[in-house]
Amino acid sequence: MFEKIKKILVEQLGVSEDRVTMDANIVEDLEADSLSVMQIIMELEEEFGMTVEDEDVNNLRTVGDIVKYCEEKVK
DSSP states (O other): OHHHHHHHHHHHHOOOGGGOOTTOBTTTTTOOOHHHHHHHHHHHHHHHTOOOOHHHHTTOOBHHHHHHHHHHHOO
């Protein structure tokens, strides 16, 4: 799960793989803007065949948050 999410983040944000850690903050550490965040959400939905609720987006601050969320949604 982490590797797939890491690949999406690297592609969408143009950051190096070593910057994408479980503790990395999407906005502060990986420098994602609101448009990038929405593109990442759409990519995650497509990759894992799930829907990310609008109210959940604000809780997905770190890579670890995203991994945990996706693992819970994709069972």
